[in-house]
Amino acid sequence: xxxxxxxxxxxxxxxxxxxxxxxxxxxxxxxxxxxxxxxxxxxxxxxxxxxxxxxxxxxxxxxxxxxxxxxxxxxxxxxxxxxxxxxxxxxxxxxxxxxxxxxxxxxxxxxxx
Amino acid sequence: xxxxxxxxxxxxxxxxxxxxxxxxxxxxxxxxxxxxxxxxxxxxxxxxxxxxxxxxxxxxxxxxxxxxxxxxxxxxxxxxxxxxxxxxxxxxxxxxxxxxxxxxxxxxxxxxxx
Numbered sequence: 001x002x003x004x005x006x007x008x009x010x011x012x013x014x015x016x017x018x019x020x021x022x023x024x025x026x027x028x029x030x031x032x033x034x035x036x037x038x039x040x041x042x043x044x045x046x047x048x049x050x051x052x053x054x055x056x057x058x059x060x061x062x063x064x065x066x067x068x069x070x071x072x073x074x075x076x077x078x079x080x081x082x083x084x085x086x087x088x089x090x091x092x093x094x095x096x097x098x099x100x101x102x103x104x105x106x107x108x109x110x111x112x113x
Numbered sequence: 114x115x116x117x118x119x120x121x122x123x124x125x126x127x128x129x130x131x132x133x134x135x136x137x138x139x140x141x142x143x144x145x146x147x148x149x150x151x152x153x154x155x156x157x158x159x160x161x162x163x164x165x166x167x168x169x170x171x172x173x174x175x176x177x178x179x180x181x182x183x184x185x186x187x188x189x190x191x192x193x194x195x196x197x198x199x200x201x202x203x204x205x206x207x208x209x210x211x212x213x214x215x216x217x218x219x220x221x222x223x224x225x226x227x
Contacts, residue, residue, distance in 0.1 A: 008153060032214050034215070034216075036218075041220070042220050042221075043117070043203050043205075043218035043219050043220045043221050044156065044203070044218045045218070046215060046216070046217065049214075049215060089155050089156075091155075093214055099144060099146040099158075099161040099168075099169065099205070099207055099209060099214070099216065100146070100158050100161065100169050100171070101156075101158065101216060102158070103155030103156050103157070104155055105153075105154060105155050106153075106154075106155050
């Protein structure tokens with residue numbers, strides 16, 4: 001999602017529910033995508049990645065979906081827990097430039113116990 | 114096995130001063146990338162160092178410079194600080210030499226410019 005200034009999009013879910021966080025990426029040449037989780041006072045933590053030759057990848061409690069037609073990425077978190085509360089960023093690698101990730105503006109996930 | 118470590122964790126400077134931030138990459142990593150994260154925003158790429166050379170650079174002025182040492186650790190230097198340089202500075206390491214794009218981030222240095 002988009003944000004204006006300091007106002008991050010926020011997703012509020014009940015503990016145990018599934019969460020879906022969406023992201024629109026910018027570069028049709030991007031061939032690698034990553035989701036990061038950032039807790040307050042910490043650096044981004046790797047969650048899951050996907051290459052452009054795939055449209056779905058699953059990890060532990062997380063699934064990433066990639067729709068290249070509309071340049072859309074989503075992160076699904078199953079059975080969301082209070083420890084999942086954080087800001088989530090999608091990032092894209094614009095083709096062949098390892099390490100030069102372009103980050104989205106982030107979505108704040110709040111999990112209510 | 115230590116992850117990416119950065120120092121200092123917090124720093125306060127005044128306009129016009131210079132600052133040096135330090136980063137030690139994760140064990141086994143050979144590449145260091147620096148990012149600037151303003152409050153409420155995603156990280157923005159500053160530059161990347163591999164084999165002691167700057168390999169890529171983002172849209173940042175020449176006031177931002179860096180260095181990588183033979184042990185793969187790195188420094189970020191910012192000259193003539195502006196109020197707008199206040200941000201969280203993140204270091205990320207990876208193994209460019211092995212073609213691995215996955216970045217591991219440190220906890221960052223919070224820089225405040227007064």
